[in-house]
Amino acid sequence: VMVWLRRCTHYLFIVVVAVNSTLLTINAGDYIFYTDWAWTSYVIFSISQTLMLVVGATYYLTFTGVPGTATYYCLIMTVYTWVAKGAWFALGYPYDFIVTPVWLPSGMLLDLVYWATKKNKHSLILFGGVLVGMSLPLFNMVNLITVADPLGTAFKYPRPTLPPYMTPIEPQVGKFYNSPVALGAGAGAVLSVTMAALGCKLNTWTYRWMAA
Numbered sequence: 704v705m706v707w708l709r710r711c712t713h714y715l716f717i718v719v720v721a722v723n724s725t726l727l728t729i730n731a732g733d734y735i736f737y738t739d740w741a742w743t744s745y746v747i748f749s750i751s752q753t754l755m756l757v758v759g760a761t762y763y764l765t766f767t768g769v770p771g772t773a774t775y776y777c778l779i780m781t782v783y784t785w786v787a788k789g790a791w792f793a794l795g796y797p798y799d800f801i802v803t804p805v806w807l808p809s810g811m812l813l814d815l816v817y818w819a820t821k822k823n824k825h826s827l828i829l830f831g832g833v834l835v836g837m838s839l840p841l842f843n844m845v846n847l848i849t850v851a852d853p854l855g856t857a858f859k860y861p862r863p864t865l866p867p868y869m870t871p872i873e874p875q876v877g878k879f880y881n882s883p884v885a886l887g888a889g890a891g892a893v894l895s896v897t898m899a900a901l902g903c904k905l906n907t908w909t910y911r912w913m914a915a
Contacts, residue, residue, distance in 0.1 A: 716905070717776070720759035722783065742883040745847065749840040749887035750894065756780065756806050757835045757895045760813055761827065761902025770818035777810030803849055805842040809835045828899040836895030840887030 759780075760773035781804045812834040813827070820826035 717759065717763055717779070720755060720762070745843070745883045746840075746887045746890070749843045749883075750891050752806075752843065753809075753836050753839045753887075753891040753895055754898045756809060756839065757813070757832055758898040758902040758905070760810055760835075761831070761899045762905050764813065764817055764827070765824060765903050765906045768822060770814045770822075773813040773817070774807060774810040777804070777806035780806050803842075803846045805839065805846045808842055809839045812838055824903050828903060829896060832896035832899035833892045835899075836891030836893065837888040840884050840891055843887075844884050 756777065760776045763776045764770075764773045766772075813831045816831040816834060817823075817827050820830070
C-alpha cells in the first residue's frame with residue numbers, strides 16, 4: 704500500500720509541475736504581443752520556465768535515479784505544450800505560434816551531469832542547476848526567432864484582453880540592459896541551483912511523509 708501511495712504522490716507532483724510549466728510556456732509565448740515590454744517579459748518568463756523545469760526534472764531524476772529521466776520530463780512538458788497550444792487555432796491565431804522543444808537540451812545537460820558525476824546529488828544541484836539556468840534562456844530565444852515578425856503579428860492579431868498600457872507599440876530604444884539572454888541566463892543560473900536543491904529535498908520529503 705505504501706509503495707502505491709508513494710507512486711501516486713510522485714506522479715501527482717510530476718503532473719502538477721508539468722502542467723504549470725505548460726501554462727508558463729503559453730504565457731511566455733505572449734511576450735511577443737508586449738512589444739514595448741518584450742525583453743523584460745522575455746527575461747521574466749525565461750527565468751520562470753527555468754525554475755519550473757529544474758525543480759520538476761531534478762525531483763523526477765532523483766526519484767528514479769536513472770539518467771535520462773530529466774530529458775523525459777522535458778519531453779512531457781513539450782508534448783503538454785503542443786497539445787495546449789492547439790487552443791491557439793481556436794482563437795484564430797496563425798500557425799507561426801509554434802513551440803520549439805526548448806527544454807530538451809537543458810534536460811539533457813541535467814542528465815549528463817547526473818551521469819558524469821555518478822549520481823552525486825550535490826554536483827547535480829550545483830553544476831546541473833547552473834547549466835540549466837544558463838542554457839534555457841538561450842534556447843528560449845530560438846523559440847522567439849521562430850515567430851515571424853512579432854510586431855506585425857501583434858498588430859494583426861491583437862489580444863482583446865490586453866489592458867491599454869500593454870497595447871503593442873513600437874519598441875523603445877535605450878533599454879536598461881542590452882542582452883535579455885545574458886540577464887536571464889545570469890539570474891537563472893543562480894536561482895536554478897536553489898530550485899534544484901528544492902527538487903532533491905522534495906524527493907526526500909515525499910519519502911519521509913509517506914513513511915510516517
